[in-house]
Amino acid sequence: MARSMLIVSRQSPWSGPGAREALDIALAGGAYDLPIGLLFLDDGVLQLAPGQHGATLQQKDLTANLKALSLFGVDKLYACARSLADRGLANTALAPAVEILDAQGLAELINRYDQVITL
Amino acid sequence: MNERLIVGEHPVALDKEGYLVDLDDWSEAVALQLATAEGIELEADHWEIIGLLRAFYSEFQLSPATRPLVKYVARELGPEKGNSQHLNRLFNGTPAKLAAKLAGLPKPSNCL
Amino acid sequence: MLSHSPFSDGRLASCLRLLAAGDALLLTGDAVYALAADTVQRQALELMPDSVALFALEEDLQARALVSLPARLTAVDYSGFVDLCTRYARVNSWL
Numbered sequence: 001m002a003r004s005m006l007i008v009s010r011q012s013p014w015s016g017p018g019a020r021e022a023l024d025i026a027l028a029g030g031a032y033d034l035p036i037g038l039l040f041l042d043d044g045v046l047q048l049a050p051g052q053h054g055a056t057l058q059q060k061d062l063t064a065n066l067k068a069l070s071l072f073g074v075d076k077l078y079a080c081a082r083s084l085a086d087r088g089l090a091n092t093a094l095a096p097a098v099e100i101l102d103a104q105g106l107a108e109l110i111n112r113y114d115q116v117i118t119l
Numbered sequence: 120m121n122e123r124l125i126v127g128e129h130p131v132a133l134d135k136e137g138y139l140v141d142l143d144d145w146s147e148a149v150a151l152q153l154a155t156a157e158g159i160e161l162e163a164d165h166w167e168i169i170g171l172l173r174a175f176y177s178e179f180q181l182s183p184a185t186r187p188l189v190k191y192v193a194r195e196l197g198p199e200k201g202n203s204q205h206l207n208r209l210f211n212g213t214p215a216k217l218a219a220k221l222a223g224l225p226k227p228s229n230c231l
Numbered sequence: 232m233l234s235h236s237p238f239s240d241g242r243l244a245s246c247l248r249l250l251a252a253g254d255a256l257l258l259t260g261d262a263v264y265a266l267a268a269d270t271v272q273r274q275a276l277e278l279m280p281d282s283v284a285l286f287a288l289e290e291d292l293q294a295r296a297l298v299s300l301p302a303r304l305t306a307v308d309y310s311g312f313v314d315l316c317t318r319y320a321r322v323n324s325w326l
Contacts, residue, residue, distance in 0.1 A: 008323070010245065018326075024228070031184035042245050061180045068179035071187040071194075082248075107251040116323040 004035035006113035010042040013062045022119040030072035037076040045083045048094040138226050145223030153221050172222040182227040185215040232324050234260035237272040242325045252282035259288040
């Protein structure tokens with residue numbers, strides 16, 4: 001049984017390579033059928049805000065890539081409730097859909113995975 | 120060393136692995152010529168997959184690795200075509216890389 | 232495991248929120264600056280529950296001349312570092 005990995009993505013989609021790197025790890029792991037979870041924490045939840053346009057900044061559209069996760073076998077997506085609330089996203093429809101976790105839920109989530117990496 | 124393809128009168132730039140440098144250069148004529156270079160004669164079954172790959176890219180902005188490609192094809196065309204046997208047969212055993220090339224997409228980055 | 236300066240980003244604050252009973256926090260590199268006296272970061276570390284253990288890499292402390300460290304801190308060398316990695320079920324590296 002392959003070891004499961006939780007990837008914690010906590011960078012905004014526009015601040016540098018962190019968000020892209022976290023996503024690439026998830027896609028690569030998913031393509032190899034590893035059990036992958038992806039948690040959006042801190043500024044990482046900004047990746048889930050709808051209606052973003054990467055082309056305006058001459059960047060590839062990370063939000064479009066995120067929607068491919070389920071085809072790569074990564075459908076365990078989570079976001080931190082507090083991070084969302086702090087950034088005004090508590091009542092926003094997120095894309096792709098994620099399971100929203102409170103502090104207790106986050107602790108349980110992390111304990112369910114064999115490996116955790118935070119970018 | 121980078122190559123060029125001449126399609127009609129237009130030079131089309133390729134990277135050193137034979138993928139299009141500019142995705143906007145793609146046309147069916149370009150696909151035909153790339154396929155000939157790979158020893159493949161494009162038929163309806165090929166075009167169907169090439170069309171799907173271009174749709175995949177325009178939706179997700181990335182080239183799929185084999186597993187997601189199979190899943191996507193199965194979702195769109197059903198399991199008779201969305202399986203690795205069918206795709207391997209069409210694209211010489213490396214469907215993710217070769218079909219992406221013929222569809223004018225970048226090389227799939229999660230395909231080692 | 233943290234290795235970035237606690238003064239220039241939110242990793243420490245965010246990590247502190249995720250720590251649960253039985254976890255340990257290992258500071259390496261510039262993250263050991265969180266132990267500097269008279270800082271809110273130091274206070275936050277002192278206020279962690281007793282069920283969370285606190286470690287720092289000794290050579291990073293020495294290089295940065297960090298002294299008068301909190302009593303709850305255990306300084307470790309590299310073999311202690313490896314030991315910690317094997318003692319805990321998983322390591323979360325904050326890259």
